Each structure stands twice: as C-alpha cells, then as structure tokens.
Amino acid sequence: MMIRGIGWIVPAMAFTVLLASNSSAPAQEAAGEAPAAVQKNSATLLEDNPLLTEPRTPQTLMDAVVLMTDLARPGLARLYLEKLLEANPDDETILKLRDKHGPALFLRLSNDKRLQPESITLLERVNAAFRKGATDPVRVDKLIGQLSKTAAEREVAILQLRNAGSYGAARLVAALSISRDQAQRNLLLYTLTRLNREVVPSLLGAVEGPDSDLRATVIEALGWLGDPQAKTALWHPAFEESQPPAVQLAARQALARLVFGDVKRVPDVSQFGAATELAKSARRNLRGDEVWTLNDDGQVELWNWDAAAGTIAMTPVTVDVASIRMALRQARQAFELAPNRTELHALYWTALMASELRESERGADISTQPGSAFHVGLQLGPEVMQAALVEAMSLGEPLVAASALHALAQTGSVRLLKATEGRPAPVVAALNYPDSRVQFAAASTILTWDPTTPFRGVSRVIEVLARALNDTGKAHGVAIDANEQRATSMSSALIEMGFEPEIAQTGQDGFKIAAERGDVALLLIEANVARWELSQTIANLRSDARTAYIPIVIYGDDKLRTRIERLAESYPRVRFVLSISDSTVMAKQVAAFLRTANADAITQPQRVATRKAALDWLTQLADRKQASLFDLKPAENALLTVTNDEELGDSAAYTLGGIATPSAQAKLFEIGTSAARPVPIRQRALAQLAAHLLRHGVLLTELQTDEFRKAARQETEPQLQIAFAATLGSLQPDLARASGVLKAVPPRGAKK
Template identity: 40%
Template structure:
C-alpha cells in the first residue's frame, strides 16, 4: 500500500468511528462526543504508519521522510542510522536524489532531532553529485552536445551549469585547439550562458598568450556582465601590447559592465585604466595578511592550453594578484615613479614570501633582489618608504639590503618627509628591519653626525645580548594619572617616560629614537590628540611608532572612527589594573611583530653587530657614535673564542675607566685562554695610548704580575707593550735594562 493510500485509510478509520454513533442518542455508559478521544494518525505507532518494515536504501529513506513529516523524527532516526550503516554507493545516492530532490536531504539535515546523521547523509549525497557532475567524460559529452539540435544544446547548457566552474577548462581548451568559427561560436555562447561560476576562469583566460582566446574571454565577460570582471578588463582594453581586436572587445565589455559609453574618452581611457590598476594593486599590497588559510586561484597553463585551478595560501594569492595588476599598470605608464615603486615593491614582497622568514632573498640573474640593485638607490629608497608606510616588513628588509650595496651616505640626508627613509627604518616596529637599517647605515659609512646615530648603537648593542630594553612614552595632562599609567607600563616591562603635552611627547620621540610605543591620553593638550597623532605620523622618525590612545569606554567608538585613517593606532580603555592594560595592549603590540628570530639568525646578528662595533672602535667614527652603551654586553662575549676578538677591539675603543678596567680583568685572569689574553693586552695598550692610564695602582700591580708570570712568547710580548705604555721612569727603565739577558749569550 502506498503512503497516500495509508493516509487515506487512517482518515477513513477516524471518520468511520465518528459516524458510527448517533449525534443525539447515547447509552448511559457512553462518553459524550466532546469528551471522546478520537483515533488519529498521531495515535498510530511507527510500524502501523509504515505498514511494512523498510529494508532497502530507498525504503529506508522513504521511511525517514514519512515519519519525519508526521512528526516522528525520533522514530525515524533508527532508520536513518540503518541507511548510513548500509553505506550506499554513489549510484544509489544519485537515484535517491533524483527521486526525492536535493531539498528533501536539506530538510532532513536541518532537523536537529536527526543530526548529526542527517548532515552526514547530506554531505554524502553532495559528494556523490559533485563526482557525477564533474566527471570529465560526462562533461566532454555535454560539450559535444553543444553542436547538436537546439534542444540538445539547451539541455547540455543546463547540465553544464550544474557542474559549476569546472566546465570552463575543457571548453577553453577546445577553443584553443579549434579553428572552426561555427564551433567556436557555440563554445563561446555556452560560456556566456554559464554565468558567474565561469567568471574567474575567464579572467585567467584574459592572460592567455593567444589573442583569439583573450578576445573571446573579453566578449564573454561582457555578456555575463559580472562587476568583479571589470578590474581585469582595463589592461586588455588600453594596453598598447594588446592586439586591436582584443582592445575593442575589452572596451565593449567594460562599457557593458560599468554602464559607460565606450565612445566617451573621458569615462574610459588609458589614464583611467592606469589609475584603477595602480590603486587595486596598492590595495593588495596593503592588505597583506600572514595567515595559513588556503585560497583557490585560476591561472592560464600554456602546456595544457587552458586554465587550471591552484590552491595557495591566501597571502600568496593576494601578492600574485597585486603583482599582476602592478605590472599591467606599469605597461600603461612605464616611466611613472609611483607605479615603478609599487611594481618593485610587489616583486620583492612576493619573492620574500616564497623564500620565507629568516631566509635571505635569492640573488643572481632574474631575481627580484638583482632587479632592485639595477633600479638604483632612488627607486629602492621609495620602495623602503612605501613598505614601512604599509607595514610590509619583507619588502623593507629587501630594500635595506639593496641600499646597503648601492646607496651612498647622501641617503641619510635626503628628505622624503623630514628625514631619510633609512633613518626612519631605525624606528620601524620590527627588530629585523631595525637591525637591517643599522647595518645599512654602517655600510653607507657616514662621515658626519646624523639623527639616529645613538639609535644605531642601541640596536647593535641589543643584538649582542638578545632582547635588550624596551622603552615607551606616556603623554597625559594629568600628572597623577600620567604617572599611574607610566607605572603600569613599567610593570609590563617598558622603561616609560612621562610628559604632559603632545608637543613634548613628540619632541622626546624624535630625539630618543628608541621608543617601542607612545601612549596618549584622549584629552591631552598643546597639541591636542588629533594634532599630535598627525604630527607623529607626518615625521618619518615617528611615522612607524605604534600609538596607544587610552580613555573611557564611552569614547572608544568615536575616537576609533576619528583615527581610522592612521596606521598603527589602538584605543584601550583606561584602567589602574596592570592585567587589564596588558590584556588590551599586548595583542596589539604582538600583532606588529614578525616570527621570532631563529637561533642561527640571532648568532648571525650578534656576529655582524660585533663586526660593526669593532669597525667603529678601530676607525675614526667614534666622533659620530658613542660606544659606551655596548660595554657591559661586550664583556659577556669575551669567553666565546669566535666573538672575543671583535668584542675586545670594541672595548678598546670605549673611552671609559670601566672599559680599561675590563681589559685589565681579562689580561690578569688566570683561567682565560692565552690567545684571548693576548688580544686583550694589545687592546689595553692601545686604550692607554689613546685615552691615558685610567686604572689605579692596584690594577697596575696586577698587570705587572701577569707580565712576570707570562711564559708564552706572544702573550709575554703583548703584555710588554702594556708595560711600556705605563710610562716607566728612568729608575724603572734602568732596572729593566740591567735585568735583560740576551737570548744569545755574549762571546
């Protein structure tokens, strides 16, 4: 008995029971009709409703649908379990889909009483249908049907639509291989009927090497008229490298999508194309996100003569798209500096991403780094400025390395805003960039002092010992509140300076150049909040220092709206609790950091920092750089034989009594290796020569004892040079001359 017949039978039973009793006469034991419980479908058990026990997958699904429709979802679930355990194959699932339609599966999946089994069934059905819809043999058969009767063609297009974007590659491949105009028209018409799913593959086809394919792709995109395709039609429409037929097709497509008149040169023109492409590429450069999510992208594969889909990291996809658009913009205006800067930035960014953090860019012919070298210091300096403005650390690192090889000391005195981009990089909120800027400046070898010289030493010194100190500035008109906030930041590990006005905070930030962040109270004076932020962002020395604004919760949305155009700005709700402030501040500051340096890279930084510090100590650059802050970290590195030489040379260039005393300590250390003590002795002699004797008589006596105890010839000679710098008087000289015994006895 069918389901409908069983329902009718149930209704008949109810009606029969109702009519069997007269409406006016009852026996004494009978219950009046208004109190009588009728026999309804809800009184029937699941077995009574089904009449027969389901066994096949089709019967089981029919039972689940019937019972769920009658409100017996709980009774239907065992049959759903049984269906899943039967593990129906794809063919069976497709037959069930044809019989009941996809809506039935979706309805079951949305019923919470049947979950999660109903969701599993929906997923299995969808997987089976995808496999069926995307079967290459089936798709090729449908494409062949496009040449059939109008009915065959219409049926084919309807079924191709159900397969989605996967049908685009075989159609485009046939277009690449076919020289039959009629056949090509059929294929192009089919693509135009498939709509949005084939837009992205067609955009990829705009970059096919063959003009005919690009022309067809442009025409079809115009027919589909999806707004997302407009961006990618500007270059084919106006680039001189495109064939005229492609240009015409692309311009007509653009006019359809944008609703413009292609004959109006003021609406669609080459200049407009260049602007649109440049802005879009810049947006991709700005929106770089270091995330692991995967994203699909369509590209043209010349080997297969069609488009193919690849799955790449979202960040890489953004860089690829941005680079393509930047290149297309460059084709429009190859001599425009801002477009050149953007293209070179995108090239460096993509190559830096591909090699990964903690790895240098590849060098040699055809590499992005060599392209930067060939572009000259002016172009690369602009790349550095753009990279820092947009927070693109890999590009900034590559630009700094290139500038170290091709730049001149004049770069330190150029004025992009108010100071050089290289000097601004010393304060960029990433320690890789800071170190690269410091070593670049050392390579440029400035002959005169410059803003940030003290920052160079601070960065190199920090590389000697690891973390180094972190500094911050608090600006608050209220002294008690400002001091409280400074205390909170001190507890978080920042050496915090407090000032009362925006102008004073700005001045301190530009002079110190070792500030990790600036905290501004929302109601500061002289300057106000907006003026202070604007000035901090306008000066290259402070443009990349993170800004934290603190105030009451009620002002959060308002101030965030006002400051939305400024980079590296965060609003936090003021509190006197260190934990509350840490919860708000640390995620913001941590988001600006790049992956931690590897141990190997830290060692490289330490060795490089020591090299440059020793270079300063042994040259005439002591007038520019103050090496005093490096003294304590240097002493800790002397025991490392690979670092000892440069550490001791640097100590020898620090004009302090404590540095001289450190050298004496090493020279007189009985457990220190002789070769290290030899270098220390030579540097001690140099230090006394250059800065005079700064240690006391007790330390001089210890030097004399070390000299007398030294039996190794090279060490003894080095210590003798120290003894000679102590300016012995005539009596001491006479005694030493008399004590001397020639190596070869006199005859």
C-alpha cells in the first residue's frame, strides 16, 4: 500500500497494525489539544514512528509532516517541522514545496495550535519566498521560455506560472506585446487560460492597453477563464463605436462565454443594458460599496497598463483611491456607450469632480482653472449640472454637490426652482441635504438667481443663512450627559480634540444647541441619556437637516456595546466607544472615528468665510424689494448676536433695519445710544433706526424713547448729534415737542 505523498512503502499489514495500535490515542489529541507525545523527546517519538526510513531531504521531511498530520500524530509532525526548519532550505526549494503541496496546506498547518510556532514560521518562509520569486522577472521569464520545450516541461512551467499569480500574468502579457510569431502567441494565450482566476484583475489592466491585437488576445483569455467579474469591463470594448473590429469581436465572444456559457451565442450578446450596468458599478464605487481584495498591508493592488514597461503594472493604493479610479473609468465608458443620456453625462462629471477633489488638499478651494472639472461643468449647461447635483446628493458626495450648485449659480435661472411631479426642485431639495456646505451653496445659488415669486421651500433660504451666521468660526462639540463629573471629563476630551465644548444635560437640550448653532461638529452622547432617551435622540438628530450630518459618538459601559452598535448600524456617522474617565484616552477613541467620519469636514477659514458670506446675503436682502419674499425674521437672533462682533457688527446692525420687529428696533436703539461703541458703528445704527422707524413705525417702549431723547441731549460728538437729530425726527414728535425744539434755538440775526 502506497501512502499519499510519501516515497517510502509501508506494507499494508504493518500499516493496519499501526492504525490499530494508535486507535486508543487520547481524545484530546484529536480535539486539537497538545498531546502528551509532544512533550516527549525526539528519541521517544521516533520509537513509535510508522516510517520505515527516516526522511533526510527538505522534500521528504515535508512529506512526512503532511503524513503525520493526516495520521493525527502531531508530535511527529512537529518534530519533522523542526528538522525541516533546521535544514534551512533555500527559496527555490521552498517554492518547489509550495508548488507540490499548494498554498492552502501551509495555511492549514499554521492554524493548527499543536504545530505552532514552527508551522507559522514555515508559512512566513513560504510567503516570503513566493513574493520574492513571483516578482522576479528573470525567474518568471525563464518559466515562459520553458513553455516551448517538452510537454512535461511545459506543464511544470504552467504550474509554476499559475503559482506566480498576477506577476506571472504580467510577464506573459509583456511577452505577448512583443511577440509577432503566431504560434508563440497562441501558446501564450493558452497559458493565460490555464492560470487561476485570481489573475483576472491584473489582466483587466491590459484591456486598457494601446495595442489592439494584444487587447483582443487578453480579452479572449478572460472569456476562457470564465470569471464573471470580467463582464463589466468588457461591455465597452464590445460595443463602443471607435473600438477596432478585432477587439469588438473578442469582447463579444468573451461575453457570450461569460453570460451564456457558449461562444456560439455571440448574436445574443446585446448592448441593451450595458451602459446601465456600467453606471451601476460606477455608482457602487463612488458610494464606497465595492468589495475589494486587500493585500497584507490593507491596500488594493490596482493593475493598469504601463507604457514604459510594455505590460501591466501593479500599484498599491487605498480602497478610496481604487474606488474613485474605477468609478471614473466606468462612468466614462457608460457615457461613451450612450452619449445621448443626460444622466450619464452627469455621472461622468460627478466622477470627474470627485476624483479632482480627492487629489486636492483638505480645505482647498475648488479649482476653476481652464480644464478643471468645474470649468468643464460650466460648459455642460444647467440641465446636466442639475442632474449632476441629484447624482452627487444620492451618492453622498457633498463637495461635488456644492460644486454643481456653484456652477448652476452661473448657468442656471429661476426656472429651475419649479417643482416637478410633486417633488421640490433639486436646488431646493439641496437646502435640506445633510451637509451645511451643500445647504449654504443651495441658498447662495437661489439668491444669485434673484427670484421674485414664491416657490416651494423659500423659507429655508433664510434659515440656512441664519444658521451659518451662528457659526463662530471654530468647531464646537456638545457633550450630552446628566452626570456633571462625567460631562466635565467629556468637555476636557473635546478641548483636547480642538473643539469648543458645550454641555447639555438632556437629549432635547443637546438637540436644541446642535440645531441652532452652525458650528457644532461633534456630539458626544451618554448611553443612558434622558429626555429624550437614546434612540429618540439619535432619530431626531438624524431626521433634521440641521443636524443630520454631525458625527455622533455614544459612550457607555461595555455591556451596552451590542445593543448600541446595533442602533448605530441604522444611521450614518454614529459610533459606540467605551466610557473612560481619562479625557486623553477618550479623545483618542473619538479621534480615530472622526478620521473616517469627518475626513472632509469644513475648515476654520471656510467657516469664517461662510459666516461673512451669509451676512453679506442678508445685508443685500435688507436692501432688496423682495424683502417680503424672503422674510428676514428667522435671522434676527443670529443678527442680534453678531452686532457684538467687532468686524461684522456694523453690517449686522444695518441688516436688522430690514426686520420689522420690536426687538430689532430695540437693538438698533441699544447700539446707537451705547457710549462704548465706536462712533461709525453708532452712526450707522442710528441711521438704520431712523429708517426702521419710518418704515415700520415706533416699536420702542415709552421708556426706551425717553432714554433715547436723554441720550440725544447728552451727546457731545457733532457727528452723532446730527444722527440723533435725524432719528428724533423719525419718532414723529407732536407739535408740543416740536415747539420745545424751536424754542430752544437761540435767537439769530440780533445786533450785538
């Protein structure tokens, strides 16, 4: 009887006796626990050895390891593993062992605790040798040269090329790109079809190559390999009009094999739905939903055509980079297959802008230079850019959506505000998109169009501006916790992360702070929050456009983890962390989450610029005839606060003049009569107060008007005396008060 994989013969009867003598081995050995035999010395182990001849070479030692593992003799298996490692075989020998037994065996041995740590060491040696050998072009080219030798040598070479994976495929493609001998090309094609499916991603890189013959050959190989993942990449070469006939035919034949399993069904391969399938795949990549195979470093090995090398080359990239590159390619291919579809124009532009934004630094301004994605968008027209806005919002690309809105501000018009099929116009819908930058861009776009008639959602414009005005210019974090000591610790963690801290005791109070302020960039919520309880607090925060985008961290005891993580899975940008009293450790936990949840957050300079722009719009609206269309009252509280700002206070006071409320008039009165304010600001406030009084009547209390007259009498600054005088006249004094003013005038024209 021949034992599998071993070159020594054990008589059948002896083998039967051997099995019988070992049938009473302890159950713990079969169960994976370290058997007592493992603890014996080598001499004792060898006494029970079923082998008639001791293995000496690395090949026979590895065979013995496999046999002893199959016979449930881990002690002997580990002994031979030790001897194999002591022999220190070279990389070539290691690779021969891998070729013979396959990579899965070494992984299985490494997971057997009874064979560790030797089995793990062996796996590392095998992987290191494989990586070195697979990427050695000299070794791989030597294998390719052996393809032309005897049938036996060819099979051995194909086996080793298969084990070389994508690197072997790359050298085969290189050989194809320079070969002009048809017999050799056929042999290389045959070899490609014999490789494992793991090479398909690398071969897809050659589909984008410049040589049509090479592309057709590689595409034919992809059809024979039969991996469905190649299907999406073949629609474009099969049906795009500019593709060479040989490439089109090869791609259609490959699709016939992949879709129908029969090359004879080429006539059944239709372009119908091809562009749609490519578009779906592009959107999946833009959303980050594509599943990628990662290497040991957690990166994607992306293969593309390298003109300098004359073959495909691998570049390790992050998942995000791989996704955006693939999305860009697929969106372009979908557009080229169906150039008459507006939504595919929009998808391609969306991918272009997303790619450009990812290459720019965080906080950088959108490039508007000729050739930039924005410059291209301006030329596409408002219909395409409106579709791009919809695309970007549905894909969760806020910066792309904001860019589309900026383009629409220059190319669109008020006709795009019209609701269709009972749904608000895309620009109006953007006012409620869960990102403050998109909301503000939408409000700015609408105001740029200068509408004169009401439209659905008109009230949101001022609400968005008011919230932007409530942004102090620095990111705030809110800790929601009823426990004062714990809330203080969370406040310290917020400070360590660079946030201005705010504390709320209830979910309702925390929601109110986050909804009113425009600068809240993080919410820390204690798991046992009350009024509202946790699930209601999270639901309300995520359903309100003002707070839907703010990252949320829930902290609590580990026993709550399962329940809260299940809740967090239902919402975007929500994470559970352990409650830790050490603010520094807590800050590190939260910071790790923010790196992914808030990677493209608005920067401080952008906050400052947005706040100023919001005030500029409100100031313009206070001057416009459309003040009745855009009611400024929702911005009143924000304006009242900003009047205390040294830089923006003057403009805020001016804008208050357009709001017909007693509080707005009272604030202008307060600024105008405050001796602590600079003279120019007081002058502006008094002028606005006069205009407010004329436009909306006297809304001050009697006490306030008396205080105003008193302040006017006591004022000594000539410029302010004039401003006070104009405002006093706006109070519409009766004849008695007017008589008093005239009587106080010294007689003029009298002789001295």
